[in-house]
Amino acid sequence: MASVIELTNVTKQFGDVTALRDVDLAVEKGEVFGFLGPNGAGKSTTIDMLLDFIRPTGGEIRVLGMEPKHESVELRKRVGILPDGYHVYDRLTGRQHVQFAIDSKAGDDDPMALLERVGIADAADRKAGGYSKGMTQRLVLAMALAGDPDLLVLDEPTTGLDPAGAREMREIIREEVARGATVFFSSHILEQVEAVCDRVAILNRGELVAVDTIDNLRESVGDGATLTVTVDAEPTAETLDAIEALPGISSVGVTGTTITVHCISSAKTAVLDAIEATGLHVSDFTTERTSLEDLFLKYTGNSDEPAESGDDAAEPATDAAMEVEQ
Numbered sequence: 352m353a354s355v356i357e358l359t360n361v362t363k364q365f366g367d368v369t370a371l372r373d374v375d376l377a378v379e380k381g382e383v384f385g386f387l388g389p390n391g392a393g394k395s396t397t398i399d400m401l402l403d404f405i406r407p408t409g410g411e412i413r414v415l416g417m418e419p420k421h422e423s424v425e426l427r428k429r430v431g432i433l434p435d436g437y438h439v440y441d442r443l444t445g446r447q448h449v450q451f452a453i454d455s456k457a458g459d460d461d462p463m464a465l466l467e468r469v470g471i472a473d474a475a476d477r478k479a480g481g482y483s484k485g486m487t488q489r490l491v492l493a494m495a496l497a498g499d500p501d502l503l504v505l506d507e508p509t510t511g512l513d514p515a516g517a518r519e520m521r522e523i524i525r526e527e528v529a530r531g532a533t534v535f536f537s538s539h540i541l542e543q544v545e546a547v548c549d550r551v552a553i554l555n556r557g558e559l560v561a562v563d564t565i566d567n568l569r570e571s572v573g574d575g576a577t578l579t580v581t582v583d584a585e586p587t588a589e590t591l592d593a594i595e596a597l598p599g600i601s602s603v604g605v606t607g608t609t610i611t612v613h614c615i616s617s618a619k620t621a622v623l624d625a626i627e628a629t630g631l632h633v634s635d636f637t638t639e640r641t642s643l644e645d646l647f648l649k650y651t652g653n654s655d656e657p658a659e660s661g662d663d664a665a666e667p668a669t670d671a672a673m674e675v676e677q
């Protein structure tokens with residue numbers, strides 16, 4: 352069966368700027384596919400091309416088996432899109448917006464049921480111009496859900512949402528996939544992507560640098576861990592040499608009675624055994640897996656990426672990435 356989204360050798364030039372270069376990508380039916388990349392990587396450009404809002408300079412695109420440039424009207428009836436920075440009509444109510452979306456998809460949904468689903472039913476008859484940023488995002492999601500789309504395309508869907516909203520968004524994504532839809536969404540919030548995605552693509556400066564499951568990506572960068580061990584006395588050179596001699600160790604450091612070891616995950620027990628074998632007693636230790644942040648930076652090499660605001664604050668980027676064991 353054909354892929355739901357298929358990009359073949361797609362390039363997009365804006366004057367001198369190459370927003371996308373020779374991108375090949377296939378998203379299969381029923382997948383939740385995360386599209387990752389730092390600012391300016393080309394995520395929105397790709398999404399805009401899926402529904403023929405802009406056209407590629409080169410290459411082929413097929414979505415649900417259709418060519419956007421020839422069949423955009425039919426295609427837009429079967430795709431729900433939550434675009435980046437959608438502008439609502441200030442004077443129309445939330446309910447009117449959703450009804451408009453239902454009508455344009457020739458659907459028969461109940462607008463109130465959709466507003467209920469995204470958590471803003473109580474504001475259904477208020478003008479959307481007075482909605483908060485998060486309410487607007489929820490409204491646009493309700494519009495995207497109208498007509499039970501075969502494909503949901505979500506550009507930075509959690510922008511402006513509070514943590515509860517971000518969680519509800521993930522639940523809706525899961526419900527949509529259970530119904531048989533395919534979900535393609537862009538994000539730079541890695542933990543959200545990991546929480547729901549089957550596979551991800553990482554885009555950097557217009558080029559695809561990785562397409563895989565997050566687990567496989569983690570494995571391919573070495574499944575690294577940092578082990579921090581507190582011992583009962585200052586370690587001697589003998590202890591440090593014993594650790595360094597073990598397989599899978601990339602570095603060993605000491606501060607007072609704390610030893611920090613960067614190693615592959617499977618070497619952790621051997622490190623603790625080696626420390627105790629040199630006569631020290633381990634009083635405490637913690638381990639951290641390679642964070643998603645590290646993984647992302649490894650692929651994009653973008654350590655000077657501009658700081659993000661708003662939605663990052665809604666869901667701390669570190670918690671889900673840490674695995675602390677005792």
Ligand SMILES: Nc1ncnc2c1ncn2[C@@H]1O[C@H](COP(=O)(O)OP(=O)(O)OP(=O)(O)O)[C@@H](O)[C@H]1O
Binds near residue numbers: 388391392
């Ligand atoms: N209409 C346009 N005219 C000129 N350049 C553009 C246009 N749209 C996008 N670009 C450029 O194309 C590149 C990719 O932009 P795009 O918006 O697709 O990135 P993005 O990955 O969605 O970024 P962000 O995470 O910041 O939203 C950037 O260099 C951007 O400046």
